[in-house]
Amino acid sequence: MNTVAAKLxxxxxxxxxxxxxxxxxxxxxxxxxxxxxxxxxxxNVMGVAPAIAGTAIFVPKVFFSLVFDLWIGVASDRLAPRFPRRRWLLVGGLAAPFAMLGVFAVPEASMTFQVAWVFVTFSAYMAVYSTFSVPYLAQFSEMSSDPAERTELMGWKHAFTGLGVLMSSSVAPMAVNALGTDRPAYLITMSSIGVICLVCLLVAWRFAARIPEPAEVATPLAARDLPRAFTDRRFMILCLSAIVMTVAAGISYASFPFFVKYAMAREEPLHDIGVMSAIMAFAVMGGSPLWVMVSKRLGKKLTYVLAAAGHGLVTLVWGYLPDAPIEVAYVLAGLMAACNAGWGTIVLSLLSDSIAAAREEYGENRAGSYSAIWSIIEKAGIAMGGTLIVGLILSAFGFDAAAASAGMPQSPRALAGIIVSYSTVPGIAKLVAAVMIWRYVHEHPSNSQGGATPAHA
Known part of the structure; x- marks a missing residue:
């Protein structure tokens, strides 16, 4: 074993x-x-057409995040001996409240000025996000030399994902609803979320000091050598499946409020989203350790396939049941989140295995670079699905933003587009991602049982 891995x-x-x-x-x-x-x-509040709003968010979220993520990833590798990865959490945490508030503080002005505001503030937002998200993910691969321990670490990470879902998808929309659903309601809510981000990153920064830095740091992957990352077949397959999954997640996520308000015809959609998201959050927190145990018996590959396929099927079923009683929606929300806990935990464990294997086989510290590429995929996928594709689908099916801001109903064709956006396209995509892992990931038997050999794709 490589000396760097041995001293983890x-x-x-x-x-x-x-x-x-x-x-x-x-x-x-x-x-x-x-x-x-x-x-x-x-x-619905500012009256911006969905295609225009989606484009204003999509461009900085994809193109600027690509630059920011790669720069932070390479820099965190090269500066690791002098500037430990945990310090990036402190930098990002201090800037988080300002970044979160700025995006929603769109002034009452012309549409051109509003679009420019979103473009600029969201670019700054993505820079702050890169500052802490890439080093945070990279550090997981350096916390242990044991693949089974890394799976447990990702289980902890994904359990806290559930708490984040509870706050972002349940508490936040319910707070906006309670405060009046107008512009001040959003500003107060997002300011509070920014402060919570600061506190959480400070806690992680303090506890990261307990984690030993690698005794030897492998040669970092230079920026000019980044294309070599794509010759790692294991990493590439994981990236391709993640592209499909994150685009699907982005489409479904951004369509959720539209689906609840218009397809399900709920009178208080943000309140109902809050309740369903709370169910999802607890399902994620409870499901993550269970999926870790399942992976020890069935292996990471089969566990991912079961969870991702289940997620896709539940998404498709929900699209056919918009008129069902709200209790049915609660059950579907819990099932969807439980499946999300499975594939979300396992794919990150496979990623950490891939980083560890690269360190052992190539003698290179690719943690920051691989994490940057992965972060780009997540952010670009969510952006493409959640802004550009959703905006195009809703506009293509005739969604009327002016009618929405005036509280008017949408046409039957627009309702069909909302169902296609929330259910049909994401559900099929998640099934495709499950097939990709099943077909192309080949897991070493000892690793599937929690042994010490990294998973090979």
């Missing part, structure tokens, strides 16, 4: 895992709060 710690204290995992709450809030609420806010 094995088991970590439970308190350390939990304390570091708290940082995921901030990452989830940064990912989900705008994904769920920003498009809905711009169209």
């Amino acid at each position: 710690p094995g088991r970590l204290a439970t308190s350390t895992k939990a304390g570091f995992g708290v940082g995921q709450v901030a990452g989830q809030l940064f990912r989900d709060a705008p994904s769920l609420l920003l498009m809905f806010y711009l169209t």
Whole structure:
């Protein structure tokens, strides 16, 4: 075994895992709060056409996040001996409240000025997000040399994802609803979320100090050598499946408020979204450790396939049941989130295995670079699905933003487009991702049972 891998710690204290995992709450809030609420806010409160709003969000979220993520990823690798990864959490945390508020503080002005505001503030938002999200993910691969321990670490991470979902997708929309659903309601809510992000990142930063830095740091992957990452077949297959899954997640997530308000015809959609999201959050928190146990018996590959396929099927079924009693929606929300806990935990464990294998086989520290690429995929996928594709689908099916801001109903064709956006397209995409992992990932038997050999794709 490579000396760098050998000097990584094995088991970590439970308190350390939990304390570091708290940082995921901030990452989830940064990912989900705008994904769920920003498009809905711009169209239903500010009266911006969905295609225009989607484009204003999509461009900085994809193109600028690509630059920011790659720069932070390469820099965190190269500066690791002098500037430990945990310090990036402190930098990002201090900037988080300002970034979160700025995106929603769209002034009452011309549409051109409003679109420019969203473009600029969301670019700054993505820079702050990159500052802490890429080093945070990279550090998981350096916390232990044991693949089974890394799966447990991702279980902790995904359990805190559930807490982030609870705050971003349940507490936030319910707070907006309670405060009046107008512009001040959104500003107060998003300011509070920004402060919570600061606190969570400070907690993670403090607990990260307990995690030993690698005794030897492998040669970092230079920026000019980044294309070599795509010659790693294991990593590439994971990336391709993640592209499909994150685009699907973005489409479904941004369509959720539209689906609840118009397809389900709920009178208080943000309140109902809050209740369903709370159910989802608890399902994620409870499901993550269960899926870790399942993976020890069935292996990571089969566990991912079962969870991703289940997620896709539940999504498709829900689209056919918009008129069902709300209790049915509660059950479907719980099932969907339980499946999300499975594939979300396992795919990150496979990613950490891939990073560890690259360190052992190539003698290179690719943690930051691989994490940057992965972060780009997540952000670009969520952006493409949650802004550009949703905006295009809704506009193509005739969604009327002016009627929405005036409280008027939508046409039957627009309702059909909302169902296609929330259910049909994401459900099929998630099934495709499950087939990709089933067909192309080949897991080493000892690793599937929690042994010490990294998974090979």
